[in-house]
Amino acid sequence: MDSDEAKADRSLYGLRYWTTLTMQEECGQLLLIMTCCLRRIDSNYKSGMCESCKHFYTKDIVFEADGDVKIWWFPRVFSQSHFGDRTAGSNACTLIVLLVAYKCYESSIKIEEFINEQLPSDKLINAFAESIIEGNEIHEKLLKSGCLVHINLTVPEAMIAAGKNMRCLTEWKSLVYMMDMRDSLHNELTEQLNEWNRRPPERCGSDLFIVLIAENRSVLFIFQKDLGLITMVDSHQHLPYGAVLAQVPQNRLSSICHWYHNVFLKFYGVSPDCYELSYLYFKRFEYGEMAAG
Known part of the structure; x- marks a missing residue:
């Protein structure tokens, strides 16, 4: 079950896919990256990749x-x-x-x-x-x-x-x-x-x-x-x-x-x-x- 905070975030940003921010393994990080980018596509969210995603792709x-x-x-x-x-x-x-x-x-x-x-x-x-x-x-x-x-x-x-x-x-x-x-x-x-x-x-x-x-x-x-x-x-x-x-x-x-x-x-x-x-x-x-x- 999603927490109330998770549901609020999902509703606010219109996430097409939902993944928790606690994922640490590479496969989980990749899903988080995909979610972050799709979030902008779906809801015109204007901040682009989050800092975690940016670090993963530019490290x-x-x-x-x-x-x-x-x-x-x-x-x-x-x-x-x-x-x-x-x-x-x-x-x-x-x-x-x-x-x-x-x-x-x-x-x-x-x-x-x-x-x-x-x-x-x-x-x-x-x-x-x-x-x-x-x-x-x-x-x-x-x-x-x-x-x-x-x-x-x-x-x-x-x-x-x-x-x-x-x-x-x-x-x-x-x-x-x-x-x-x-x-x-x-x-x-x-x-x-x-x-x-x-x-x-x-x-x-x-x-x-x-x-x-x-x-x-x-x-x-x-x-x-x-x-x-x-x-x-x-x-x-x-x-x-x-x-x-x-x-x-x-x-x-x-x-x-x-x-x-x-x-x-x-x-x-x-x-x-x-x-x-x-x-x-x-x-x-x-x-x-x-x-x-």
Whole structure:
């Protein structure tokens, strides 16, 4: 039987699953993490992961500097295939990166420069965790309903599947390249970024978000011009690590392109010769426009 206090907490936060705070073993801790994240999904609870959950997922996080690239490697349990005690793997990466983009936009998250021994902001870690949980849930519902033509969603398919949160999201460009990513990614990104800076879209109300898809894996590049930084978000596991965040100054774009190509070589044993870049932003609407249409 639940205590009166437990019932009150469950009622207040709308927990989909309930687990006691006295669980100390790893399996119990994982269930607690899942509950904490689902609590926000179900009831719009705004505090993200509790301190216990945050400690569990960041206690083994590893900082690395590779030239100009600053990297945070999360533990294996913090990845789309394992977060929340998953055992079945995940193909929800396109959904996850779009949700990260939305949460950064909706919460006005500014991603400051990564510094050794100083974890990324709570807001960013919470947004990442929630996006993994939500993205996996949406993908599983699509699988069970038989709505998926292919198990890996395209960007337009993921925008539709993510629902009303994406109605402000606009695709500026989407380009497919049948060429070696190692030799071309930096030049192609630079060309489009220069055009974005010269002629930004009318009523652009956000930073620029770029989804890179290669070898059926989607990652997100966040260009925050006012901070002069580029941050990459990758929810996949990279054994022995889990997800990864990487960052460079904007004038060192070539460094993160080279580093990410090496991620494919080191962790997956491939060198992509075909990839897609989708350039996205959140459109600024005038008062009343969203309600009207």
